[in-house]
Amino acid sequence: MLLSAMLDGELGEAELNDWLSCDPEMVDAATQGQSYQLIGEALRRQPPSVEAGTSASVFLAGVQTRLRSEAPAATTPAASFLPLQATRATQVRAPAANDAVFRWKLVAGLASLAGVMAVSWSVLGNAPAGMRPGAGAPQLALSQPSQEGTASVQAVADAAPAATPLAVNTSQGVLIRDAELEALMAEHRQHGGVTALQMPAGFLRNATFDPDAR
Amino acid sequence: MTVFRRQSPALRLWLCGSHTEPVSAVFASLQQRGVALLLVLAAGLATPALAQTASAAQEQSRSLTEWLARMHEASRQRAYKGTLVVAAGPHMSASRVWHVCDGAQQMERVETLTGAPRTTIRRNNDVITFAPDSKTAWVEKRESLGLFPELLRAPSNAIPEHYDVRELGVDRVAGYLADRIEVVPRDALRFGYQIWAEQKTGLVVKMQTLGGQGSVLEQVAFSELQLNAPVRMEALKRQMGDTRGYEVHKPTMKKTTAAAEGWQLREAIPGFASMSCHTRGAAGGAEPASMQWVFSDGLASVSLFVETFDPQRHNAEKSAAVGATHSFAKRVDGHWVTALGEVPTATLRRFVHALERTR
Numbered sequence: 337m338l339l340s341a342m343l344d345g346e347l348g349e350a351e352l353n354d355w356l357s358c359d360p361e362m363v364d365a366a367t368q369g370q371s372y373q374l375i376g377e378a379l380r381r382q383p384p385s386v387e388a389g390t391s392a393s394v395f396l397a398g399v400q401t402r403l404r405s406e407a408p409a410a411t412t413p414a415a416s417f418l419p420l421q422a423t424r425a426t427q428v429r430a431p432a433a434n435d436a437v438f439r440w441k442l443v444a445g446l447a448s449l450a451g452v453m454a455v456s457w458s459v460l461g462n463a464p465a466g467m468r469p470g471a472g473a474p475q476l477a478l479s480q481p482s483q484e485g486t487a488s489v490q491a492v493a494d495a496a497p498a499a500t501p502l503a504v505n506t507s508q509g510v511l512i513r514d515a516e517l518e519a520l521m522a523e524h525r526q527h528g529g530v531t532a533l534q535m536p537a538g539f540l541r542n543a544t545f546d547p548d549a550r
Numbered sequence: 551m552t553v554f555r556r557q558s559p560a561l562r563l564w565l566c567g568s569h570t571e572p573v574s575a576v577f578a579s580l581q582q583r584g585v586a587l588l589l590v591l592a593a594g595l596a597t598p599a600l601a602q603t604a605s606a607a608q609e610q611s612r613s614l615t616e617w618l619a620r621m622h623e624a625s626r627q628r629a630y631k632g633t634l635v636v637a638a639g640p641h642m643s644a645s646r647v648w649h650v651c652d653g654a655q656q657m658e659r660v661e662t663l664t665g666a667p668r669t670t671i672r673r674n675n676d677v678i679t680f681a682p683d684s685k686t687a688w689v690e691k692r693e694s695l696g697l698f699p700e701l702l703r704a705p706s707n708a709i710p711e712h713y714d715v716r717e718l719g720v721d722r723v724a725g726y727l728a729d730r731i732e733v734v735p736r737d738a739l740r741f742g743y744q745i746w747a748e749q750k751t752g753l754v755v756k757m758q759t760l761g762g763q764g765s766v767l768e769q770v771a772f773s774e775l776q777l778n779a780p781v782r783m784e785a786l787k788r789q790m791g792d793t794r795g796y797e798v799h800k801p802t803m804k805k806t807t808a809a810a811e812g813w814q815l816r817e818a819i820p821g822f823a824s825m826s827c828h829t830r831g832a833a834g835g836a837e838p839a840s841m842q843w844v845f846s847d848g849l850a851s852v853s854l855f856v857e858t859f860d861p862q863r864h865n866a867e868k869s870a871a872v873g874a875t876h877s878f879a880k881r882v883d884g885h886w887v888t889a890l891g892e893v894p895t896a897t898l899r900r901f902v903h904a905l906e907r908t909r
Contacts, residue, residue: 521875523842524853524890541770543660543670544645545636
């Protein structure tokens with residue numbers, strides 16, 4: 337699997353270029369060797385946490401313990417909003433447990449595979465326009481709602497059992513299949529990104545990351 | 551030794567005549583840095599202990615506002631090109647970026663390397679997006695791009711009230727040494743950020759959005775970067791204006807206010823201020839207009855989308871997340887409200903539960 341090979345650092349430069357559909361005329365040949373340095377760096381780096389340097393099983397156990405300790409924000413009742421924590425800024429935060437985010441998510445994904453029900457889904461033709469419930473929506477097998485950070489895409493039906501499936505687990509990870517929500521996210525990216533970080537990074541990020549290809 | 555290069559914050563404030571610290575604190579700070587300087591001079595080389603002292607002396611050399619202003623200025627003053635990679639959840643995207651600025655205007659070209667081919671060209675607030683596959687182009691004006699540096703100007707600059715900053719040393723990103731800082735939220739209503747700013751220019755070369763426990767929700771980084779690249783503004787202008795063969799669309803948006811549309815927040819969400827509000831409807835009026843009300847705390851933004859309730863499509867409350875972008879949707883006073891933003895779901899819930907109809 338291409339993504340897996342990339343995560344393992346086994347993917348050659350030529351294959352990476354193919355995968356990313358680089359236009360050779362647009363990419364400076366002299367810098368191609370550096371093009372995916374970030375990816376390699378992120379993959380090779382061990383999280384500089386307590387778990388680093390220990391066996392994979394210990395690391396996995398640490399991740400699972402940490403995940404269990406996280407309160408799932410999506411299921412926080414409205415009446416118990418988290419109080420302001422004025423002292424939080426003074427806390428010394430440990431380096432991100434999933435700083436090497438791709439590897440971390442791969443581990444988390446593999447861990448979740450053991451516990452998550454078998455998933456199958458079949459997508460009808462022209463899925464993006466047909467995701468509305470009652471309008472011929474594809475039958476999606478919901479994954480168990482996962483904690484924030486376990487899987488980056490999550491869906492939780494809060495008031496009732498999931499009548500509107502949002503997330504599916506695939507071999508490529510959890511994917512959102514909600515065309516309406518994707519459209520709103522595109523609108524938010526285009527008109528809602530009011531942030532002091534917009535100019536240095538936000539605009540570039542939004543112009544780059546646009547999965548619905550608007 | 552960078553200890554020679556940087557001014558201490560106390561010294562800088564003192565020289566600017568705008569210091570607010572007690573004089574004793576200023577002198578104590580100067581004295582502390584003076585000791586470090588003398589030690590380095592006496593030793594003639596940086597032993598580990600001295601390096602540690604110098605490092606300590608550099609702590610918090612800039613305030614959060616100063617860091618953000620420096621990053622913003624870096625993008626205004628430099629020409630560069632590079633490859634940008636975005637990882638958000640299971641999605642990984644990459645693009646080639648060209649950026650040029652002549653002091654008055656900024657131009658950027660972003661060409662996607664993943665997914666559908668798409669080229670976005672920006673001149674200040676004007677943005678055009680070309681989709682070569684469908685021969686379609688979207689022309690729009692993004693007002694949010696022009697709000698900076700107002701976001702940092704007092705008294706509207708509330709960012710330091712809700713975020714703290716920590717300087718974490720130096721890393722190498724895309725071949726450049728970069729200062730690593732962490733922007734730490736002061737409460738649970740927002741996420742934190744870890745930002746790498748190229749050491750000499752301050753250009754943001756990598757940024758992570760951090761969730762609870764410091765987990766990385768999303769990251770953006772240059773994998774390859776060429777500063778001071780020969781990017782020609784004239785060429786970008788020409789490309790931006792060349793829509794031959796493309797069907798050009800413009801969004802049908804109408805500026806409004808939440809009050810005019812009959813909505814208000816029962817209670818303010820700490821740190822978040824209303825930034826803009828507009829309605830959007832189909833050109834032929836086939837569908838009723840939907841409203842987008844945008845809030846920001848300076849770093850994170852939240853959109854409240856309000857549309858007519860449709861029982862066929864809107865049934866149960868739901869929440870979802872892609873990378874750092876979370877959403878929460880719920881029926882409110884006969885309407886369907888979707889809150890979306892780079893904040894925890896709990897924050898979005900507060901927005902939705904605070905929203906009420908005024909008529």
